[in-house]
Amino acid sequence: xxxxxxxxxxxxxxxxxxxxxxxxxxxxxxxxxxxxxxxxxxxxxxxxxxxxxxxxxxxxxxxxxxxxxxxxxxxxxxxxxxxxxxxxxxxxxxxxxxxxxxxxxxxxxxxxxxxxxxxxxxxxxxxxxxxxxxxxxxxxxxxxxxxxxxxxxxxxxxxxxxxxxxxxxxxxxxxxxxxxxxxxxxxxxxxxxxxxxxxxxxxxxxxxxxxxxxxxxxxxxxxxxxxxxxxxxxxxxxxxxxxxxxxxxxxxxxxxxxxxxxxxxxxxxxxxxxxxxxxxxxxxxxxxxxxxxxxxxxxxxxxxxxxxxxxxxxxxxxxxxxxxxxxxxxx
Amino acid sequence: xxxxxxxxxxxxxxxxxxxxxxxxxxxxxxxxxxxxxxxxxxxxxxxxxxxxxxxxxxxxxxxxxxxxxxxxxxxxxxxxxxxxxxxxxxxxxxxxxxxxxxxxxxxxxxxxxxxxxxxxxxxxxxxxxxxxxxxxxxxxxxxxxxxxxxxxxxxxxxxxxxxxxxxxxxxxxxxxxxxxxxxxxxxxxxxxxxxxxxxxxxxxxxxxxxxxxxxxxxxxxxxxxxxxxxxxxxxxxxxxxxxxxxxxxxxxxxxxxxxxxxxxxxxxxxxxxxxxxxxxxxxxxxxxxxxxxxxxxxxxxxxxxxxxxxxxxxxxxxxxxxxxxxxxxxxxxxxxxxxxxxxxxxx
Numbered sequence: 041x042x043x044x045x046x047x048x049x050x051x052x053x054x055x056x057x058x059x060x061x062x063x064x065x066x067x068x069x070x071x072x073x074x075x076x077x078x079x080x081x082x083x084x085x086x087x088x089x090x091x092x093x094x095x096x097x098x099x100x101x102x103x104x105x106x107x108x109x110x111x112x113x114x115x116x117x118x119x120x121x122x123x124x125x126x127x128x129x130x131x132x133x134x135x136x137x138x139x140x141x142x143x144x145x146x147x148x149x150x151x152x153x154x155x156x157x158x159x160x161x162x163x164x165x166x167x168x169x170x171x172x173x174x175x176x177x178x179x180x181x182x183x184x185x186x187x188x189x190x191x192x193x194x195x196x197x198x199x200x201x202x203x204x205x206x207x208x209x210x211x212x213x214x215x216x217x218x219x220x221x222x223x224x225x226x227x228x229x230x231x232x233x234x235x236x237x238x239x240x241x242x243x244x245x246x247x248x249x250x251x252x253x254x255x256x257x258x259x260x261x262x263x264x265x266x267x268x269x270x271x272x273x274x275x276x277x278x279x280x281x282x283x284x285x286x287x288x289x290x291x292x293x294x295x296x297x298x299x300x301x302x303x304x305x306x307x308x309x310x311x312x313x314x315x316x317x318x319x320x321x322x323x324x325x326x327x328x329x330x331x332x333x334x335x336x337x338x339x340x341x342x343x344x345x346x347x348x349x350x351x352x353x354x355x356x357x358x359x360x361x362x363x364x365x366x367x368x369x370x371x
Numbered sequence: 372x373x374x375x376x377x378x379x380x381x382x383x384x385x386x387x388x389x390x391x392x393x394x395x396x397x398x399x400x401x402x403x404x405x406x407x408x409x410x411x412x413x414x415x416x417x418x419x420x421x422x423x424x425x426x427x428x429x430x431x432x433x434x435x436x437x438x439x440x441x442x443x444x445x446x447x448x449x450x451x452x453x454x455x456x457x458x459x460x461x462x463x464x465x466x467x468x469x470x471x472x473x474x475x476x477x478x479x480x481x482x483x484x485x486x487x488x489x490x491x492x493x494x495x496x497x498x499x500x501x502x503x504x505x506x507x508x509x510x511x512x513x514x515x516x517x518x519x520x521x522x523x524x525x526x527x528x529x530x531x532x533x534x535x536x537x538x539x540x541x542x543x544x545x546x547x548x549x550x551x552x553x554x555x556x557x558x559x560x561x562x563x564x565x566x567x568x569x570x571x572x573x574x575x576x577x578x579x580x581x582x583x584x585x586x587x588x589x590x591x592x593x594x595x596x597x598x599x600x601x602x603x604x605x606x607x608x609x610x611x612x613x614x615x616x617x618x619x620x621x622x623x624x625x626x627x628x629x630x631x632x633x634x635x636x637x638x639x640x641x642x643x644x645x646x647x648x649x650x651x652x653x654x655x656x657x658x659x660x661x662x663x664x665x666x667x668x669x670x671x672x673x674x675x676x677x678x679x680x681x682x683x684x685x686x687x688x689x690x691x692x693x694x695x696x697x698x699x700x701x702x703x704x705x706x707x708x709x710x711x712x713x714x715x716x717x718x
Binding site: 090091198200201228229230231232233234236237240241255257258259261262281282285295296297299300301302303304305306307308313315316317319320 | 429430544545546547574575576577578579580582583601602603604605606607608610627628631641642643645646647648649650651652655656657658659660662663678
């Protein structure tokens with residue numbers, strides 16, 4: 041098994057809620073609330089969950105864009121939370137990010153060449169100054185853009201092409217990890233497939249590891265080796281792609297998967313479809329015990345009192361991690 | 372104007388199968404500084420009572436503009452309907468004066484928008500906004516209208532409707548806001564309901580709730596439903612019939628089973644092949660190459676030819692026949708579809 045290059049233990053990110061005249065802290069939004077996570081070299085870890093579940097915050101924690109309020113973070117074997125600015129910057133070279141919105145994540149007043157060259161200007165020792173332009177053109181070519189368009193501005197490109205620009209910027213420094221935060225959600229279906237294919241291609245060519253954050257479960261399955269499902273700041277189920285999609289044992293994962301409309305009218309009718317009632321509770325005031333118990337159809341008294349541990353539980357074929365007192369494959 | 376004639380006809384009860392809406396050769400263009408964008412180039416279809424029709428397309432395909440033209444809420448200028456008719460139970464809405472048209476909106480044809488937060492007024496309680504429909508169109512007094520609004524909120528299953536009626540839009544979650552929009556849309560018992568990407572901004576578990584609610588309401592009231600979406604999964608779940616749009620044109624029209632089984636137009640086929648599936652872990656996705664065209668500079672011939680895997684010289688020059696009939700209720704706009712042939716995906 042390949043080496044672990046990213047390891048978060050008991051990661052927490054609580055944001056204070058301030059109110060009143062003196063902006064006193066009146067509560068905490070528990071965006072990420074005790075997450076253990078590992079990423080191995082060259083693999084893709086999918087992170088799924090509904091809006092507000094903390095998946096994007098977790099992504100930002102993993103690359104030190106935000107400082108966790110608790111827990112440990114190890115990047116390439118080094119404790120990322122104790123590093124000084126210089127060493128952290130050096131380390132960041134290996135963990136880069138691609139953002140969701142290709143419209144707001146590119147500066148409209150700078151050329152594509154400037155945007156993709158930015159990482160080289162920050163990390164000056166990576167490429168000699170005279171080499172930058174050539175290197176940028178190589179990168180554009182690598183992501184399927186015309187290298188001659190180096191002097192164009194972002195508005196001259198379509199959404200899919202802009203996302204390619206964001207990817208070129210993300211891989212410029214030859215990182216080992218690329219955090220992809222909803223990289224295809226803003227794209228049209230026909231273009232989405234092109235970008236997903238590009239990401240797979242780059243992974244094969246460069247040996248990149250991805251943390252792939254998305255709410256589209258089908259896309260995540262397509263690209264991921266392992267998948268973690270989040271609900272209200274916690275991972276509720278984690279395992280190999282096949283275990284999560286074919287043998288989910290957590291009721292939330294089961295509901296999530298069954299809610300995805302299948303692009304096949306013959307499977308209509310929804311027998312076996314679970315329609316959850318209610319909305320996701322507020323992360324500022326999560327339910328006691330198991331956080332899912334307010335929407336769970338299996339919930340018993342115990343679920344509102346004791347929080348289930350995320351641990352390996354049988355799924356009929358083997359074991360994979362699930363945080364439910366009554367974890368079982370649904371028949 | 373036939374001011375007294377058509378409302379009489381419209382007050383007759385609707386029977387299942389009646390054609391409610393007939394769009395014929397609709398063309399819309401946007402005249403802008405950069406040039407003329409041909410957003411819709413001759414779209415025709417029918418909608419029957421009790422039927423769910425999905426308009427499927429990507430951004431820029433003209434699916435939302437079609438809905439806006441039917442509703443008469445096109446931004447004009449720059450948008451202009453340059454040809455075609457929109458017949459609502461026999462009356463061409465495009466020829467009605469604005470005063471008459473206003474009576475059609477909401478009462479006969481209602482619409483649900485994608486972004487409920489910007490479609491609702493932030494400074495009024497939601498109950499008040501739903502009640503406004505009844506006050507303006509039905510002339511109810513304040514308290515009766517408020518009661519009706521609460522009943523509608525209960526119908527769309529907003530919990531504690533009486534209290535929530537006094538809340539403001541920002542106090543609702545995305546799913547609940549969309550329920551408010553639906554309550555508003557069905558307030559006047561419309562005959563046709565147009566839903567423009569009603570669940571695109573919502574999470575999947577909430578999406579499932581909202582789609583279920585829409586289906587239920589449609590069956591209960593036998594409305595004609597037009598569902599505008601880019602999501603092939605949602606379409607497969609609820610639609611009876613589908614029209615597929617590309618670059619302002621209708622490329623294929625079919626029953627839902629036929630379209631997913633045997634898509635006739637290369638674009639529909641490419642679209643279906645390019646989506647990742649939940650129950651499959653494949654290698655690379657068979658993506659459609661290239662990009663959707665710029666509406667200011669549509670390609671010559673068939674608008675899809677630069678991305679089409681089967682395009683021939685002729686596709687670059689001749690526009691495809693707008694409707695090659697392929698059987699009952701099936702048509703496609705392509706030079707290379709053949710009636711009654713086995714245009715299977717296996718090929």
